[in-house]
Amino acid sequence: MIMNSKKSQKIAFFLLLLATLLIVVPVGLIVVIIIQKGIGAISWQFLTDIPRKGMREGGIFPAIVGTVYLVTGAIIFALPVGLLAAIYLSEYAKDNFVTRMIKLAIVNLAGVPSVVYGLFGLAIFVIFFKFGTSILAGSLTLGIMILPVIITTSREALESVPYSFREASLSLGASKWQTIRHIVLPNAIPGIITGTILGIGRAAGETAPILFTVAAFYLPLLPKGVFDQAMALPYHLYVISTQVPNVDENIRYGTALVLLFLVLFMNLIAIIIRYKFRKQKKW
Amino acid sequence: MTLRKIKEFFIEKLILLCGLASIFFVLLIFIFLLKEGVSVLKSVSLGKFLFGSKWYPISDPPQLGILPLILGSLLVTFGAAVISIPIGVGCAVYIAEVAPAKLKEILKAGIELLAAIPSVVLGFIGMVTLVPWVKNIFHLPTGLTALSGSIMLAFMAMPTIVSIAEDALYSVPKSYKEGALALGATQWQAIWRVMLPAASSGILAAVMLGIGRVIGETMAVMMITGNAAVLPHSILQPVRTLTATIAAEMGEAVVGSEHYFALFAIGIVLFIISFGINVTADIFLHKRK
Amino acid sequence: MVIPHTNANIKIEITNLDIWFDSTQAVKNLNLKIYANEILSIIGPSNSGKTTFLRMLNRLNELDSNFKISGIVKMDRKDITKMDIELLRKQVGMVFALPLPLPLSIFDNIAYGARMHGIKNKQKLAQIVEQALQKAYLWEEVKDRLSTSAFKLSGGQQQRLCIARTLAVEPEVILFDEPCSGLDPISTAKVEEAMLKLKKDYTIVLVTNNVKQAARVGDRTAFFLNGDLVEIDTTDKIFTTPSDQRTNDYISGKFG
Numbered sequence: 097m098i099m100n101s102k103k104s105q106k107i108a109f110f111l112l113l114l115a116t117l118l119i120v121v122p123v124g125l126i127v128v129i130i131i132q133k134g135i136g137a138i139s140w141q142f143l144t145d146i147p148r149k150g151m152r153e154g155g156i157f158p159a160i161v162g163t164v165y166l167v168t169g170a171i172i173f174a175l176p177v178g179l180l181a182a183i184y185l186s187e188y189a190k191d192n193f194v195t196r197m198i199k200l201a202i203v204n205l206a207g208v209p210s211v212v213y214g215l216f217g218l219a220i221f222v223i224f225f226k227f228g229t230s231i232l233a234g235s236l237t238l239g240i241m242i243l244p245v246i247i248t249t250s251r252e253a254l255e256s257v258p259y260s261f262r263e264a265s266l267s268l269g270a271s272k273w274q275t276i277r278h279i280v281l282p283n284a285i286p287g288i289i290t291g292t293i294l295g296i297g298r299a300a301g302e303t304a305p306i307l308f309t310v311a312a313f314y315l316p317l318l319p320k321g322v323f324d325q326a327m328a329l330p331y332h333l334y335v336i337s338t339q340v341p342n343v344d345e346n347i348r349y350g351t352a353l354v355l356l357f358l359v360l361f362m363n364l365i366a367i368i369i370r371y372k373f374r375k376q377k378k379w
Numbered sequence: 380m381t382l383r384k385i386k387e388f389f390i391e392k393l394i395l396l397c398g399l400a401s402i403f404f405v406l407l408i409f410i411f412l413l414k415e416g417v418s419v420l421k422s423v424s425l426g427k428f429l430f431g432s433k434w435y436p437i438s439d440p441p442q443l444g445i446l447p448l449i450l451g452s453l454l455v456t457f458g459a460a461v462i463s464i465p466i467g468v469g470c471a472v473y474i475a476e477v478a479p480a481k482l483k484e485i486l487k488a489g490i491e492l493l494a495a496i497p498s499v500v501l502g503f504i505g506m507v508t509l510v511p512w513v514k515n516i517f518h519l520p521t522g523l524t525a526l527s528g529s530i531m532l533a534f535m536a537m538p539t540i541v542s543i544a545e546d547a548l549y550s551v552p553k554s555y556k557e558g559a560l561a562l563g564a565t566q567w568q569a570i571w572r573v574m575l576p577a578a579s580s581g582i583l584a585a586v587m588l589g590i591g592r593v594i595g596e597t598m599a600v601m602m603i604t605g606n607a608a609v610l611p612h613s614i615l616q617p618v619r620t621l622t623a624t625i626a627a628e629m630g631e632a633v634v635g636s637e638h639y640f641a642l643f644a645i646g647i648v649l650f651i652i653s654f655g656i657n658v659t660a661d662i663f664l665h666k667r668k
Numbered sequence: 669m670v671i672p673h674t675n676a677n678i679k680i681e682i683t684n685l686d687i688w689f690d691s692t693q694a695v696k697n698l699n700l701k702i703y704a705n706e707i708l709s710i711i712g713p714s715n716s717g718k719t720t721f722l723r724m725l726n727r728l729n730e731l732d733s734n735f736k737i738s739g740i741v742k743m744d745r746k747d748i749t750k751m752d753i754e755l756l757r758k759q760v761g762m763v764f765a766l767p768l769p770l771p772l773s774i775f776d777n778i779a780y781g782a783r784m785h786g787i788k789n790k791q792k793l794a795q796i797v798e799q800a801l802q803k804a805y806l807w808e809e810v811k812d813r814l815s816t817s818a819f820k821l822s823g824g825q826q827q828r829l830c831i832a833r834t835l836a837v838e839p840e841v842i843l844f845d846e847p848c849s850g851l852d853p854i855s856t857a858k859v860e861e862a863m864l865k866l867k868k869d870y871t872i873v874l875v876t877n878n879v880k881q882a883a884r885v886g887d888r889t890a891f892f893l894n895g896d897l898v899e900i901d902t903t904d905k906i907f908t909t910p911s912d913q914r915t916n917d918y919i920s921g922k923f924g
Contacts, residue, residue: 105567109477115469116478119537120486123493126504177397184398188391191733194399200661201401207588207657208408208650209595210498211622215629215646219411223634240404247401264768264830267728268781268837269758273387278784283771301497304597304622308629330499330598337503338602348507352500363495367488383786 127360130353137350146316151336152343156351161318162231162326163300163358166310169235169322170242170299175292177239178246185247186254187276206244210304213241217309232322234310241305242295249294253287254280286373290366297362301355303330313339329355412650416643419443428644434608434619436628436638443641445648447610451525451618452594454611455604458529459536459593464586466533467540471585474541475548476570487542494538502602505531510603517615523605525618531599536589543588543664547581548574584663591656595649597622621645679704679841679871680725685739687720689732694720696895698739702841707863707872709886709903711879713923717895718875722843725873726760727753743841758785761834765846767826769818774810777818777829781837796836804832805862824855831862842866844874848881860885879919883907891915 145155181198189195217237227233257280265275303311312325313335319326333351336343419428423443431444474486509530514522551574559569575582605617606627625642632638680702687695695717702708710718723729724741727748741748748756758781770777778797787793797814801807806828810821818829827847834842844863848856863872863885876882882889883903890900891912899912910916917923 101565101568105565108567108571109473112469112473112477115466116473116486118466119470119493119534119541120489122534123489123496126496126501127492129504129508130500177400180394180397181400184394188394189398198398198401200658201405203661204405204654204657205401207591207595207653209597209622209653211597211625212408212412212595212646212649212653215415215625215643216408216411218629219415219643220407224411243401243404260764260766260768261770263728263731264764264770265780265784266731267726267757267762267764268784268833269754269756270781270784271384271387271754273390274784278780279770297495301495301499303497303499304626307626330497333503334499334598334602337506348503352503355497356500359495359497360492363492367491 127356130349130356133345134349134351134353137344137346138353142347142350143354147314147332151314151332151340152347156329156332156354158315158318159327159329159332159351160354162310162312162315162328163330165231165319165326166234166238166306166328167296167299169231170238171292171296173236173239174242174246174295178243178291178295179250179288181243181247182250182254183276183281186251187272187280202244202247205240206248208241210241210302211307213237213305214308216240217305222309228323229308229310229312229325230323231310231319231326234306234326234328235322237305237309238299238302241302242299245295245298246291249291250284250288253284253291256287257283286369290370290373293362293366293369297359297366300362301330301359303328303334306331329358409647409650412643412647415640416645416647417640419637419640419644422637422640428641429648432610434624436641437631441637441641443637445621445624445641445645447608448619448621448624448645449648450611451604451608452620452622454525454614454618455528455532455600455620456590456593458525458614459532460586460590462529462533463536463540463589463593467537467589468544468582468586470537471541471544471548471582472570472575475545476566476574487545490538490541493534494542497598498535498596499598499602501531501535502599505599505603513615519615521605521617523603523617525604525611525614525616528600528604528618528620529614531603532593532596535596535599536593539592540585540589543585544578544582547578547585550581551577580663584660587656587660587663591653591660594656595622595653597626601626621649625649673701673703673706677704678702679743681742681745683740683742685721685724685741686737687717687724687729688736689720690734694895695724698897700890700897700900702871702873704871705867705869706887707867707874707885709882709889710873710875710892711877711882711889711918712892712898713918714877715894716892718892719845721892722762722845722873722875725841725843726757726762728757728762754785758837759839760841760843761837761839762843762845763827763830763834763847765849767823767830767850769821769826769829772818773815774818774821774829775814778833778836781833785837797832800832800836803835803862803866804828805858806832822855824851824858827851827855827859828862831859835866839870841871841873844872844876846876847874849877856881879921891918893918 142155144157146158147156148154217233221227221233221236222229261279262275265279306328310326311331312327315325315327333355336348336351428443428445430446432446433442433444434447435442474483478486505527509527510522513524513527555573555577556569559573600620601623604620606619606623607617608619608624611618625645629642632642678701682698682700685695685698686693698721712718720729729735770780772780775797778800779793782793782796798807801810806825809825818826821829848859860881866872874885886903888900889903889906891898893914899910899915906915907919
């Protein structure tokens with residue numbers, strides 16, 4: 097009987113390994129394929145030139161710039177609001193109904209489909225506030241979308257600062273805010289940075305929220321102000337894959353590679369910072 | 380009152396305001412969706428909207444039944460669930476209980492990386508690899524099918540399922556497993572009989588959140604499920620999901636037209652679905668405590 | 669020498685104090701006077717309410733959830749619950765059971781309290797830091813490495829750092845919550861020596877699980893049991909002829 101159960105364990109473990117491989121191997125393949133087929137298109141010209149001939153040639157510079165603007169705008173909004181919200185949850189919130197509602201709201205914001213964010217951005221920023229399809233509308237929409245990420249990671253960072261530090265500070269007569277500003281926050285910064293970078297990665301890769309709020313099909317001139325439309329990498333990839341026929345395969349893969357690289361690079365930095373921080377903790 | 384105290388008073392009020400911001404935004408989203416979407420009821424009754432089987436929004440008069448879209452979403456989601464749940468939970472068990480420590484970190488990083496890949500990139504890859512493959516294997520006129528969508532979406536759901544299920548397994552007290560092992564169970568028996576049941580509500584939550592992600596997915600679906608807004612008969616035909624409908628048609632819809640309101644109404648449906656899933660999953664996640 | 673106790677030099681007066689945590693009552697109907705410049709030792713088994721009581725004196729128990737109090741605590745005849753809490757904690761300092769240096773340099777640890785209370789002048793701060801470290805008998809050992817992390821000090825040094833840190837804000841009362849529980853005998857002796865010298869300028873309340881320490885250091889000793897103040901008297905009397913049998917049993921080690 098023992099032999100039987102050992103046997104079924106072997107089978108079971110094999111199946112589990114298989115399951116894991118079924119996830120991990122395709123991921124590796126996807127990354128490899130994109131690199132392999134896209135690297136040919138990557139050149140300085142590709143990265144700095146505007147799209148030409150109906151986007152069948154040329155480069156993707158406006159899309160890169162647009163993405164940078166949008167992400168910057170999103171962070172300018174989401175970081176302060178998200179950090180303060182995290183401070184509230186970590187340092188001030190009591191265990192009551194309101195706090196439970198706030199946490200539920202955060203979970204919900206995290207789960208709202210990205211296309212619904214697009215609708216929301218359209219209705220409120222483009223139309224109601226009359227910003228029009230603009231970087232402003234797009235950034236704000238993306239900002240609200242990444243708010244849950246910022247709040248959750250910042251909150252974890254704040255909560256990982258040992259409670260005893262707060263006690264020591266307060267017992268010396270410091271106020272709560274002084275304690276937060278001088279003791280808690282400085283020691284939570286690496287975690288906060290990690291969260292911010294993850295938020296950046298997320299914002300850079302999203303298409304649906306910017307479809308109706310900012311994305312321009314073809315805009316060779318760079319946007320000059322927050323009320324201008326802009327091209328963006330994820331939307332550009334969508335357009336040249338589905339809306340424009342006969343785009344060189346190289347260019348498509350190249351665009352995918354740039355976007356993938358941007359997002360994965362951000363995540364990698366975040367992981368490294370998190371790892372280094374854990375090793376280096378002073379207490 | 381010193382200057383510092385006045386400053387602190389305002390800072391703390393600002394903190395409170397930001398704390399409440401999430402609630403504010405959720406309500407704001409719902410209100411604005413409602414504001415535009417509820418007008419669709421001027422053109423079509425709620426019943427006909429939700430269960431009408433014809434979606435021809437640009438015909439005159441427009442036919443605004445979203446049943447094909449709902450079924451499209453359901454079909455794709457169901458397919459994704461069938462694929463991603465066993466594989467995802469299996470992977471979570473492997474990482475949490477079986478994998479050696481070093482491998483664990485690599486695997487977790489790999490899963491995180493998958494989660495980070497933008498959906499438009501996955502849609503693109505699906506278009507150029509998966510779709511032709513499905514077309515060939517099943518000898519179909521086109522590979523843009525619900526099945527292709529399900530497979531791709533399964534990939535998008537699995538990181539969520541794996542990481543939350545893994546957390547659930549991780550937080551089962553070690554004493555449970557140790558007790559089983561001490562009684563002579565093999566590791567697998569301990570996992571199957573003790574750990575999995577103990578982590579069941581967390582695993583359920585993981586599955587729900589994974590499914591939630593699938594239902595809400597837009598770009599990948601739009602690029603690989605074809606765009607036929609008809610009642611689906613099989614998984615090997617093109618379908619249209621709720622999300623893809625909004626994304627594909629909002630560009631053409633005139634602001635203030637019935638089509639426009641209808642798309643917002645679809646948004647409301649999606650919002651309510653994701654709200655329901657998230658709240659339920661949250662309850663399950665906290666049930667253990 | 670015990671300073672004569674009159675109503676004129678009552679530093680802290682506690683009247684009918686009850687403290688509840690959730691639904692348990694941690695301190696029951698406490699009436700107690702603490703006199704200026706004395707060292708009051710508080711002894712008793714765990715869960716007797718002595719730490720809860722101590723944390724009342726600088727209102728640190730307000731950090732813990734679900735606590736309720738009734739009764740009055742006055743310092744210098746002012747109700748402490750009506751005082752500005754930051755001012756109270758400046759005047760009533762606390763040294764904890766485990767050394768709790770802040771994640772800062774030695775200098776910044778000591779200067780922290782003073783900085784938070786608004787002192788910015790560099791020379792003043794340097795002066796405050798040196799004086800505080802002298803009073804805590806730590807100056808000689810650290811004067812050359814004030815900018816290194818406080819975590820690099822030994823346990824005993826860290827605890828004296830915490831004492832210096834408290835002294836730097838110029839309190840009037842210092843609360844010690846089992847300050848030597850993590851320390852070796854030599855460090856313990858140094859902390860006790862510091863306490864005895866500090867008595868001249870400060871009022872000290874010491875909660876300790878170490879009955880012999882209470883005897884070495886305290887002018888008066890109070891015995892807490894299950895939230896009640898069973899007995900309080902001069903240390904000599906408590907340790908030679910206590911009035912209550914329970915006091916006697918605890919001191920002689922029959923329980924605890």
